[in-house]
Amino acid sequence: MKPIHFLDAGTVPVPRRRRLLLALAAAPFVAGLSFVPRAARAAQQAVIEGRDRWLFPAWESYVDDDTPACLKVVDLIGAAVGKLTAHGIHCTIVVAPLKARAAADKLPEGAALSPSVAQRYAAILAHGKQAGLDFVDAVSALANVDTSQDSTYIRADYHWSGHTAEAVADATADRLSAAGPLRGELSDPPALGDWTESMDFGDLATLLPPERRRVIGKDRFIVRDEPDGGGLLADAVPVVQVVGNSMVQPYLGFPQRLAHTLARPVGLTWTFGDTGPWKTLLNYLESPAFAKQKPQALVWQFNEGQMAFGPNASGQWDAPSIMAESAWLDRVEKALAQ
Template identity: 85%
Template sequence: MQPILSSPDAGTVAAPRRRRLLLALAAAPFAGALSFLPCAARAAQQAVIEGRDRWLFPAWESYVDDDTSACLKVVDLIGVAAGKLAAHGIRCTIVVAPLKARAAAGELPDGASLSPAVAQRYAAMLAHGKQAGLDFVDAAAALANVDTSQDSTYIRADYHWSAHTAEAVADATAEHLSATGALRGETTEPPALGDWTESMDYGDLATLLPPARKREIGKDRFIVREAPGDGGLLADAAPVVQVVGNSMVQPYLGFPQRLAHTLARPVGLKWTFGDTGPWKTLLDYLESPAFAKQKPQALVWQFNEGQMAYGPDASGQWDAASIIAEAPWLDRLEKALAQ
C-alpha cells in the first residue's frame, strides 16, 4: 500500500473547490464570523495592516508586543502534553508557523519592524523547548529553503504561508522525524505529488478591506499542486504519522501530502480553523474513534506563532465551545490516551 493521507479532511476535492475552502476562512466582517481570526480580533475596527508593495498583515498579531514569557509557559504545557503522549508510545513533534511579519519583515509598512523581543521570540521558544527535551521543528529556518524566485514565503494579501513554504516545512518536519528515530517499520513507494498550477484570486486578508480598497490591493497568485487522480488518498489506511493543526496544514496548501511523500509513510490529518485553537483540535482527534482504533507512532502538532501565548483557557481567543481550563484539558488528554 502506498503512503497516503488518511483523513476525510484530506479529500480529493478539485483545486477551485479547495481554494474556496481557504477563502471560507475570510468572510467579510458584515457577512459573518471570521473563522480564521481569534475571537478578540473579530471586534477590531481595523483587522488588516497595509505594508509595502500592497502586502497585507493581520492586525491581531502584534509584531512589537513582548509576550515571550507567556509563550514559554505555553511551551511548558505543550511539554506536559508531549510527555503524556510519549508515555503511550507516541512521539510528539511541534511545528510553529512563523508570524507573517517575521517571514516577510521587509514588506512591513515604512518605518515598521519587529521589536527586538518579537525578533528573538521564536528562537527563545525553540531553545526553551529544546532545554525541556521537546521536538521542535525550526520552521523559521525552513523559510530559507523556499525558492522565492518561484513564490513568496507567505501569500501577499493572505494570512497563510505559500504552498512552497508548506512543503519546505513539511520536508524539515520529515527530516526531523527521521533524525530522531521516531518511526518504525518499512517505507513504501512515495505517493505522487501533483503538478504545480497557478490561479488568481483575492487573498483572505484582502477580503476584509472595503470593496474599493480590496480592488486596489488586487488579486494574488495562488501556486498550488493539483491533486493527482485519486489525490494519493485512501481513507482506510492507518496513519503512521498524524498531523493535528489549523488551516496552515490543510490539504490545499500541501503540507500533509508533502510529508507523506517525503516520509514514504501514511499520514493522517486533523485540522480545524484558527478560532477552534490547537488545544481543542488535539482533544477532538484523541477522543475520536479513529485514534481509539489505531494510534499513530508520531503526532505532528502545529501551532501559529501569533497564538503561542494562549493556553486552552484563553477567553477571547478561541470560540466559546473550545475554551477549557488547563487541568480539565489535561485530564481529558490523559483519559483519551488511555482508551
C-alpha cells in the same frame, strides 16, 4: 501498496478547493471569520497595509512582548507531550512563523519587529529544547523556499505559500526521521501533482472595503494539482498524524509532502484558527480513529501569533474550545488511556 496520506473523516471532505482558504471570508467581519481569533473580531483595524500591496493581520502584534506567556505555553505543551510519550507516541511540534517575521521587508514604511518579538521565535525553540521537546525550526526552513518561484507567505493572505508548506514539511520529516525509524516498510512515495497557478483574492484582502480590495488586487496561488485519484486512501492507517490549523490544510500541501518525503501514510486533523490547537488535539485524541489505531508519531502545529494563549484564553477561542488547563490535561490523559 504505496503509502498515501489519509484525511481524517472529521475534517473537510473536499481537500483541494480554494474555498478552504477563504472559508467565511465573504461574511461581514463583525460576524466572525473562521481564520481570525475571536479576540481580533472587535479590532477596529483588521488588516495592516504594508509595502508593495502586502497585507498583514492586525490582530497579531509585531511589537508587543508576550514571550513569557509563550514560554508558559511551551511548558503546557511539554506536559501534554509527556503524556503522549508515556503512551508510546512521539510528538514533533511545528510553529508557523509570524507573517510579519517571514516578510519583514514588506511591513509598512518605518515599521519593524520589536527586539523582543524578533527574538521570540528563537526563545520558544530554546525553551522547548531545554525541556527536551522536538521543535521544528520553521524559520530556518523559510531559507529553503525558492523565492524566485514563490513568496514565503501569500502577499494578501494570512497563510504561508504552498512552497513554504512543503519546505516546513521536509524539515518536519527530518525531525521525525531523527527521532527513530518509522513503522512499516519504505516503499514508493505517493505522487505529488504538478505545480499550478490561479488568481484569487487573499483572505486578508476580503476584509478590506471594496475600493481598497481592488487596489490590493488578486494574488497568485501556486499549489500542486491533485494527482489522479486524489491521492487518498480511506482505509490507510496513519503512521504519523498531523494535528493543526489551516496552515496544514491539504490545499497548501503540507500533509501530502510529509507523506511523500517519509514514504509513510500520514493522517490529518485540522480546524480553523479560532478553534485553537488545544481543542483540535482533543478532537483527534477523542476520535474513534485514534481509539482504534494510535499513530507512532504526532505532528502538532501552532501559529506563532497565538502561542501566548492556552486552552483557557477566554475571548481568543470559540466558546466550546475554552477550558481550564487542568481539565484539558485530564481529557488528554483520558483519551490516551482509552
